[in-house]
Amino acid sequence: MSWKDNLRKIEPYVPGEQSKEKDIVKLNANENPYPPSPKAIQALKDFNAESLRLYPPADATPLKKAIADYYGVGVNNVFLGNGSDDVLALAFQAFFNGDKPIAYPDITYSFYPVWCRLFGIPYKTYPLDENFRINPEDYREENGGVVLPNPNAPTSIGEDTEFIQKILDYNRDSVVIIDEAYADFGVQSAALFVDSDSYQNLLVTGTFSKSRSLAGLRIGFAIGSKALISVLEAVKNSYNSYTVDSLSIAMGIASFEDRDYFTATVDKIIATRERMTARLRELGFTVLDSSANFIFATHNDYSMKELFEYLKTEKVFIRYFNLPRIDNYIRVTVGTDEEVDIFLKETEAYIRR
Amino acid sequence: MSWKDNLRKIEPYVPGEQSKEKDIVKLNANENPYPPSPKAIQALKDFNAESLRLYPPADATPLKKAIADYYGVGVNNVFLGNGSDDVLALAFQAFFNGDKPIAYPDITYSFYPVWCRLFGIPYKTYPLDENFRINPEDYREENGGVVLPNPNAPTSIGEDTEFIQKILDYNRDSVVIIDEAYADFGVQSAALFVDSDSYQNLLVTGTFSKSRSLAGLRIGFAIGSKALISVLEAVKNSYNSYTVDSLSIAMGIASFEDRDYFTATVDKIIATRERMTARLRELGFTVLDSSANFIFATHNDYSMKELFEYLKTEKVFIRYFNLPRIDNYIRVTVGTDEEVDIFLKETEAYIRR
Numbered sequence: 001m002s003w004k005d006n007l008r009k010i011e012p013y014v015p016g017e018q019s020k021e022k023d024i025v026k027l028n029a030n031e032n033p034y035p036p037s038p039k040a041i042q043a044l045k046d047f048n049a050e051s052l053r054l055y056p057p058a059d060a061t062p063l064k065k066a067i068a069d070y071y072g073v074g075v076n077n078v079f080l081g082n083g084s085d086d087v088l089a090l091a092f093q094a095f096f097n098g099d100k101p102i103a104y105p106d107i108t109y110s111f112y113p114v115w116c117r118l119f120g121i122p123y124k125t126y127p128l129d130e131n132f133r134i135n136p137e138d139y140r141e142e143n144g145g146v147v148l149p150n151p152n153a154p155t156s157i158g159e160d161t162e163f164i165q166k167i168l169d170y171n172r173d174s175v176v177i178i179d180e181a182y183a184d185f186g187v188q189s190a191a192l193f194v195d196s197d198s199y200q201n202l203l204v205t206g207t208f209s210k211s212r213s214l215a216g217l218r219i220g221f222a223i224g225s226k227a228l229i230s231v232l233e234a235v236k237n238s239y240n241s242y243t244v245d246s247l248s249i250a251m252g253i254a255s256f257e258d259r260d261y262f263t264a265t266v267d268k269i270i271a272t273r274e275r276m277t278a279r280l281r282e283l284g285f286t287v288l289d290s291s292a293n294f295i296f297a298t299h300n301d302y303s304m305k306e307l308f309e310y311l312k313t314e315k316v317f318i319r320y321f322n323l324p325r326i327d328n329y330i331r332v333t334v335g336t337d338e339e340v341d342i343f344l345k346e347t348e349a350y351i352r353r
Numbered sequence: 354m355s356w357k358d359n360l361r362k363i364e365p366y367v368p369g370e371q372s373k374e375k376d377i378v379k380l381n382a383n384e385n386p387y388p389p390s391p392k393a394i395q396a397l398k399d400f401n402a403e404s405l406r407l408y409p410p411a412d413a414t415p416l417k418k419a420i421a422d423y424y425g426v427g428v429n430n431v432f433l434g435n436g437s438d439d440v441l442a443l444a445f446q447a448f449f450n451g452d453k454p455i456a457y458p459d460i461t462y463s464f465y466p467v468w469c470r471l472f473g474i475p476y477k478t479y480p481l482d483e484n485f486r487i488n489p490e491d492y493r494e495e496n497g498g499v500v501l502p503n504p505n506a507p508t509s510i511g512e513d514t515e516f517i518q519k520i521l522d523y524n525r526d527s528v529v530i531i532d533e534a535y536a537d538f539g540v541q542s543a544a545l546f547v548d549s550d551s552y553q554n555l556l557v558t559g560t561f562s563k564s565r566s567l568a569g570l571r572i573g574f575a576i577g578s579k580a581l582i583s584v585l586e587a588v589k590n591s592y593n594s595y596t597v598d599s600l601s602i603a604m605g606i607a608s609f610e611d612r613d614y615f616t617a618t619v620d621k622i623i624a625t626r627e628r629m630t631a632r633l634r635e636l637g638f639t640v641l642d643s644s645a646n647f648i649f650a651t652h653n654d655y656s657m658k659e660l661f662e663y664l665k666t667e668k669v670f671i672r673y674f675n676l677p678r679i680d681n682y683i684r685v686t687v688g689t690d691e692e693v694d695i696f697l698k699e700t701e702a703y704i705r706r
Contacts (some may be wrong), residue, residue: 098359
C-alpha cells in the first residue's frame, strides 16, 4: 500500500496547440479577431485595482443581471462560471447522476467524454448522418441526459428552434443541455424556451470567449429554470464559491451592455465567413454551411493533413483532427479579412503547386 | 422517472456574509487591509486589454516560474488554479481515491467535509486538544490521506517544521496536504520539504487572497513533487484547461516579484496583530497565539455571540461560528491600525456597558 495507489489514473485532455511564435496567422482556436468592446476596455481602465484586496461578490449578481436582461430572463435563471468549460463540468456533476447513459453525437466537442470519464457518467454517442447533421430521432431513445452543441463543433452546422423544440419534446424526462458557445454567429438561442413551464429541464450554456472577444478572462454562463440553476449553484458552492473574479464581472457587464459593438463585430465575422466559404468552394473545397465563427472543409483531391502542415510552415495555424470520419477535414477560424486573405492565398498556393 | 431524479442532492456550502453596506469596518473575511503591490497594479495598467480576445496560455508558465523562484523549486513543482479552493478541490479528486478515510481536525477549514461529500471521499476527524492544538500522534492511524491547514483556521495556531516533518514521517503511505492559506503571517512554508526525495507525497497549497492582497483575482497554487503535480495537471485538464486568466497571470507575476512590498505589508499586519492581541488580553480576553492575519478569542464573562451582534450594529463586522467547542469565540481579521482601533474601542464599550 503506497500513496501512489490512491492517485487518480486519468488520461489528460490535451488542449489545442498554442504557439508562442509571433507573426503567425492564428486561425486554430476559434478566437475572435476583433478586440473586446471599447466599453469593456474602459471598464478595465476605470477599475479600482486597490479593491482587488477584497473577495468578489460570491453571487456576482450585477453580471447575472446584464446577461438576464440580454436574454429576457430573470437573474435567478442565470449561472456564472470560470469559462463555459467550468459551467459544463459543474452541470455534468449536477444533472447527470442516473444510471442511464447520457446522449450526444459521435462528432462533437471533445470535452464531453472527458467529463463523463472524470465523473463516472455513462454515455452513448449517436453518429451524425452522412451530411454531418444530428438526427433528432436518435434522441428519442431513453437516456440519462442530452448534450448538444448548437452550432455543433467542429462541424459548424447550426440547427433551428424547431429542431431544438423537437429534442426537448422527445426528452421530457432528461436534462437537456444546449451548448451555445458559437450560437451568436448564426442560430437563435434556445434561451427563449427557458421561460416556458414545459421546459424546466433545459439548460443553455454560453461563453464570453467567442462572440464577446474575452477568451483571456474566462467567463461562461448558463441559462435555465430556477430548478436547474439552484442545483448548479449548490454544486458550485460545494466546489468553489468565488469563481468569477472582480475584473471579469466589471468587463463582462460592459461587454453585454454594448450591443452595438457586439452586433457590428459578429456581422463582420459572418461576412468574412461567407466570403471565405465562397472562395474555398471556387477552389473545389466542400465547405459545410457554417453558423459559427469557423468553417469545416474538405477537398477530394488533397490531403487536409498535408494542407494543415503546409500552412503551418507558412505560419498560418489552423486545426486538423486525426479522428474517424473527419480525418480529411480542416477547421479554420474566421479571422480578419486580412488574415483570411493570407489563409486563402497560401491554400491556393498549396493546391496549385 | 423524471429529470429531477438525476439532479444532485447536496446541501450547499454557505459562503461567509458579504455585506453590501458602505462605511463598515470589515474584519470578517480575512482580507488584507492593504492594497495589492503597486507593481501588480502597474502590471494591470500596462496590460494590453485588446489581447483578452486570445485564450490565456493553458500552462501559465511565467506565473509558475515566479512562484517557483520564490519557493526555490522547479516550474514542474508548481500548479495553478482559480483560487486555492479550486486547487484543493482538484487535489481531493486527484489524490484521495482510496477506501480509507482521510484525516483532518474536528475544527478546521469548513470546506474539507464539503468536498468529501461532493466527491464521495470517506473522512475521519480528530479532535484538537484542549488548547486547540493538533495532536500529531492522531495522524499515525492508518488513513487515506491527511489535510492540515498551517496555521489552522479558525484557531490561528501555527505549527513549526518539526511538527510538519513528524506528520510526514507518520504518513509515508498517504498524500499529505498542508494548506498554507495563512502561512505567510507566521509559519515557515513546508515547501522546503518538496525538494526532498523522502516526501514525494507532500502537497503544499497557497493563495494570493491573503498575504498578496488579491482575493478579487482568484489565484491559488500548489507546490509538490513532479509525481503529484502531474496527476493534478491531468485532473485539471480533464475539468477545465484554462482556469487562470490573463490578467491574473500578469498581476500575479508582479506581485511575487515585489518582495519588499510583500514583506512590509505582512510585517505591518503582524505588528497590528500583536498590539490587538495584547490589548484584548488586557481586557480579559483569552486570545490564542496567532500565526495568521486574524485572531481567535473568547472571554469568560461575556457572550461572544452577543459581542458579534453588538459590533454589527456598530458597523464592525467580525466572524462568529455557532459550532461545537467554539461557540463562545470570535474570529477577527487583522485590519489597518485604524480599523483595529475602532474594533477595540467598540469591544471595550460593549464590555464596559
